[in-house]
Amino acid sequence: xxxxxxxxxxxxxxxxxxxxxxxxxxAGSTQGNEAEAQALIAKTLLNIGLKVDRWEPDGNELEKHPxxxxxxxxxxxxxxxxxxxxxxGGGRSLILNGHIDVVPEGDPAxxxxxxFSGKVIDGKMYGRGVTDMKGGNVSLLLAxxxxxxxxxxxxxxxxxxxxxxxxxxxxxxxxxxxRGYKADAAIIPEPTNMKIFPKQQGSMWFRIHIKxxxxxxxxxxxxxxxxxxxxxxxxxxxxxxxxxxxxxxxxLYSKIPIPIPINIxxxxxxxWPSSVADLVKLEGRMGVSPEETxxxxxxxxxxxxxxxADIDPWFxxxxxxxxxxxxxxxxxxxxxxxxxVTSLSSSYRNxxxxxxxxxxxxxxxxxxxxxxxxxTPTIIFGPxxxxxAHFPNEYIEINKVFEAAEIIALTIVNWCGIEEE
Amino acid sequence: xxxxxxxxxxxxxxxxxxxxxxxxxxAGSTQGNEAEAQALIAKTLLNIGLKVDRWEPDGNELEKHPxxxxxxxxxxxxxxxxxxxxxxGGGRSLILNGHIDVVPEGDPAxxxxxxFSGKVIDGKMYGRGVTDMKGGNVSLLLAxxxxxxxxxxxxxxxxxxxxxxxxxxxxxxxxxxxRGYKADAAIIPEPTNMKIFPKQQGSMWFRIHIKxxxxxxxxxxxxxxxxxxxxxxxxxxxxxxxxxxxxxxxxLYSKIPIPIPINIxxxxxxxWPSSVADLVKLEGRMGVSPEETxxxxxxxxxxxxxxxADIDPWFxxxxxxxxxxxxxxxxxxxxxxxxxVTSLSSSYRNxxxxxxxxxxxxxxxxxxxxxxxxxTPTIIFGPxxxxxAHFPNEYIEINKVFEAAEIIALTIVNWCGIEEE
Numbered sequence: 001x002x003x004x005x006x007x008x009x010x011x012x013x014x015x016x017x018x019x020x021x022x023x024x025x026x027a028g029s030t031q032g033n034e035a036e037a038q039a040l041i042a043k044t045l046l047n048i049g050l051k052v053d054r055w056e057p058d059g060n061e062l063e064k065h066p067x068x069x070x071x072x073x074x075x076x077x078x079x080x081x082x083x084x085x086x087x088x089g090g091g092r093s094l095i096l097n098g099h100i101d102v103v104p105e106g107d108p109a110x111x112x113x114x115x116f117s118g119k120v121i122d123g124k125m126y127g128r129g130v131t132d133m134k135g136g137n138v139s140l141l142l143a144x145x146x147x148x149x150x151x152x153x154x155x156x157x158x159x160x161x162x163x164x165x166x167x168x169x170x171x172x173x174x175x176x177x178x179r180g181y182k183a184d185a186a187i188i189p190e191p192t193n194m195k196i197f198p199k200q201q202g203s204m205w206f207r208i209h210i211k212x213x214x215x216x217x218x219x220x221x222x223x224x225x226x227x228x229x230x231x232x233x234x235x236x237x238x239x240x241x242x243x244x245x246x247x248x249x250x251x252l253y254s255k256i257p258i259p260i261p262i263n264i265x266x267x268x269x270x271x272w273p274s275s276v277a278d279l280v281k282l283e284g285r286m287g288v289s290p291e292e293t294x295x296x297x298x299x300x301x302x303x304x305x306x307x308x309a310d311i312d313p314w315f316x317x318x319x320x321x322x323x324x325x326x327x328x329x330x331x332x333x334x335x336x337x338x339x340x341v342t343s344l345s346s347s348y349r350n351x352x353x354x355x356x357x358x359x360x361x362x363x364x365x366x367x368x369x370x371x372x373x374x375x376t377p378t379i380i381f382g383p384x385x386x387x388x389a390h391f392p393n394e395y396i397e398i399n400k401v402f403e404a405a406e407i408i409a410l411t412i413v414n415w416c417g418i419e420e421e
Numbered sequence: 422x423x424x425x426x427x428x429x430x431x432x433x434x435x436x437x438x439x440x441x442x443x444x445x446x447x448a449g450s451t452q453g454n455e456a457e458a459q460a461l462i463a464k465t466l467l468n469i470g471l472k473v474d475r476w477e478p479d480g481n482e483l484e485k486h487p488x489x490x491x492x493x494x495x496x497x498x499x500x501x502x503x504x505x506x507x508x509x510g511g512g513r514s515l516i517l518n519g520h521i522d523v524v525p526e527g528d529p530a531x532x533x534x535x536x537f538s539g540k541v542i543d544g545k546m547y548g549r550g551v552t553d554m555k556g557g558n559v560s561l562l563l564a565x566x567x568x569x570x571x572x573x574x575x576x577x578x579x580x581x582x583x584x585x586x587x588x589x590x591x592x593x594x595x596x597x598x599x600r601g602y603k604a605d606a607a608i609i610p611e612p613t614n615m616k617i618f619p620k621q622q623g624s625m626w627f628r629i630h631i632k633x634x635x636x637x638x639x640x641x642x643x644x645x646x647x648x649x650x651x652x653x654x655x656x657x658x659x660x661x662x663x664x665x666x667x668x669x670x671x672x673l674y675s676k677i678p679i680p681i682p683i684n685i686x687x688x689x690x691x692x693w694p695s696s697v698a699d700l701v702k703l704e705g706r707m708g709v710s711p712e713e714t715x716x717x718x719x720x721x722x723x724x725x726x727x728x729x730a731d732i733d734p735w736f737x738x739x740x741x742x743x744x745x746x747x748x749x750x751x752x753x754x755x756x757x758x759x760x761x762v763t764s765l766s767s768s769y770r771n772x773x774x775x776x777x778x779x780x781x782x783x784x785x786x787x788x789x790x791x792x793x794x795x796x797t798p799t800i801i802f803g804p805x806x807x808x809x810a811h812f813p814n815e816y817i818e819i820n821k822v823f824e825a826a827e828i829i830a831l832t833i834v835n836w837c838g839i840e841e842e
Contacts, residue, residue, distance in 0.1 A: 203638070203639065206694075217686055218706070218784035219807065230688075231655060231656070234648065265693050266691040266698065267648050267651075267690050268689050269687070270686045270687040273684070273706050274624065274626065274706035274748075275811075277687065283691075285638040362639035387643075390637065
């Protein structure tokens with residue numbers, strides 16, 4: 001009965017939902033340019049009838065926090081926006097968290113349409129950030145709108161959070177936690193392609209400096225090539241990845257070829273074709289299991305690199321140097337049996353008539369911060385698709401946005417409860 | 422008798438020789454800044470009593486020549502200087518060729534003394550270019566000065582050439598050849614540490630583009646890492662180097678661990694720690710044997726890289742791209758039995774009382790152009806040491822400059838002959 005009402009409301013308001021998503025895409029919102037999109041969010045929340053809390057995160061306060069990771073410490077012009085829907089009391093509270101920041105559009109020549117057009121073709125909307133994750137954010141807003149429009153009296157509080165800075169390490173969500181927002185559960189509609197992720201791997205970036213000894217290329221045997229040594233390091237890291245992944249026995253990872261990958265994404269070394277390279281730098285991303293801490297992962301990498309000296313005595317003389325730099329995402333996990341997983345799964349079945357896929361995510365989200373720092377058990381579930389995030393011609397299937405909205409609306413009702421009339 | 426005269430003259434004029442070398446070092450002469458040093462050379466040649474030919478190479482003419490390789494095509498302010506000493510007739514002619522250009526000094530912090538000071542400490546002079554190859558050039562000038570001062574009437578012509586642009590591929594020497602300078606033999610006093618090199622390997626620079634397929638680092642198994650593929654390419658090139666060097670059976674190479682090395686000097690790929698790298702570029706230097714042409718070497722590299730497809734089917738889809746770019750030095754060789762080798766070796770024995778070491782050089786010189794384009798059989802023999810060339814704190818042992826001058830003076834007499842009185 002309630003399900004049918006929500007479904008009808010979403011159908012009747014389909015055009016408005018599409019327009020909201022289009023406007024959000026058109027507003028851009030790369031790092032530092034979030035203000036326009038956030039103003040639109042705040043206006044939408046006020047229209048729905050929520051109280052709005054809007055503030056610029058305090059860089060000085062954030063910097064002191066051990067979980068802070070961001071390339072910037074000032075958030076002037078980059079506000080967080082939270083919409084507050086107080087319940088009638090006695091229900092469980094819920095955070096709906098979506099990040100408003102999008103990664104840069106990259107080379108415009110690789111886009112078939114203007115990346116900030118929000119163009120709709122054959123049921124898909126195109127644009128930077130539409131799948132990661134404005135489509136998911138609109139699902140949340142539609143769910144709230146439907147419940148408000150239908151006059152459903154929720155018992156628990158609901159907090160809609162439109163946060164900045166997820167793409168650079170989660171400073172926006174950390175700021176919301178430090179402002180006091182906690183709840184009995186949270187949902188983040190990152191692009192999971194409608195899969196349910198109760199676990200998310202964390203990740204952190206590393207840099208490895210590998211030394212060689214310079215010489216003229218014509219007498220290269222008088223030098224030690226940092227490029228050749230770097231091959232050994234890459235191979236050694238590959239073996240560490242294998243070891244770490246052999247430990248991942250949780251069935252949530254059973255369909256993932258490499259649950260917590262170690263990616264080496266950049267290599268750079270040497271400065272002259274005819275000289276032996278005396279320095280190579282590797283940069284990469286280490287996946288962190290929900291079953292370990294960031295520190296444990298760091299220590300394992302450190303000890304493993306020390307073993308290089310057993311493979312090649314050169315590394316005894318010139319040990320590689322390991323640095324952790326840049327972005328970092330804390331892993332997050334709740335039990336597959338957690339009641340919020342059950343609640344979301346049940347809504348999924350009701351709306352789509354099939355079993356949801358429950359898996360672990362291959363990437364980090366703000367869920368790690370919400371779960372571990374904010375003490376708010378978090379699930380990742382959204383309508384977008386990972387494969388399009390961060391790529392040219394990013395798009396989302398519009399139908400999925402509405403399906404997710406319906407599932408989330410039912411979940412809110414299930415979780416927060418309804419005041420009996 | 423003549424040997425003793427030359428030796429005495431060099432001893433009496435030691436201070437002037439050291440001062441000349443110091444002034445040449447102080448004059449600098451990195452690419453484009455050769456004018457001051459060339460003016461000093463021209464003045465010295467005039468003082469000795471030679472005719473001087475000074476001209477700026479013609480970039481338009483050079484560009485048409487298949488052996489031209491230089492990053493620039495205009496030589497305004499970068500003259501070649503040739504000193505001409507006409508013989509009395511009936512003797513063999515000789516070119517004495519030294520380049521005036523020096524490579525940049527690099528990071529000044531790595532130098533113990535100002536790189537353009539020419540400071541003398543414990544019998545060594547320090548400075549950029551002192552070993553490569555102003556020390557050798559001064560040996561040539563001292564040899565000529567001694568013969569002129571002693572009034573020795575040579576039968577053959579001697580041409581002293583102070584050329585620009587050796588460090589960038591030999592445009593200065595090519596310009597001298599195109600101006601008509603040829604001889605029955607030539608000597609280039611590059612830093613061989615008093616070894617005699619009748620053969621010099623050539624070299625050329627290559628760039629290899631290795632493609633991958635991008636993906637998010639958290640799902641790296643969905644991409645193809647150009648960094649991992651580049652490891653296979655580096656390994657494959659190492660095997661080509663082995664094959665090519667197994668063919669080098671000439672005893673002149675017997676003491677050289679890798680006669681014609683292939684050096685991979687630069688690697689660069691990927692642009693984000695958390696993405697799978699979709700492109701890696703390698704840059705390197707391929708040694709070219711005196712027994713092969715540049716084209717043969719290029720073709721061998723090309724065919725070898727095509728075999729990558731047998732090692733990994735990925736390279737069938739995405740063959741690597743090979744480019745030849747930048748600098749290039751033509752190999753050069755004369756027979757070990759050539760009369761000029763015998764002549765130089767004999768002078769060496771007379772001056773130093775021991776057998777010279779006769780070897781093949783691990784690097785290219787302008788000798789390849791002189792021998793192959795200028796039809797002038799060339800030997801490389803000089804007082805500097807390779808290990809200090811192009812490095813911080815470059816120095817030369819001053820005694821070696823005078824020993825080389827004495828050996829070269831005797832060689833000029835042997836080779837060109839003396840008019841009987």
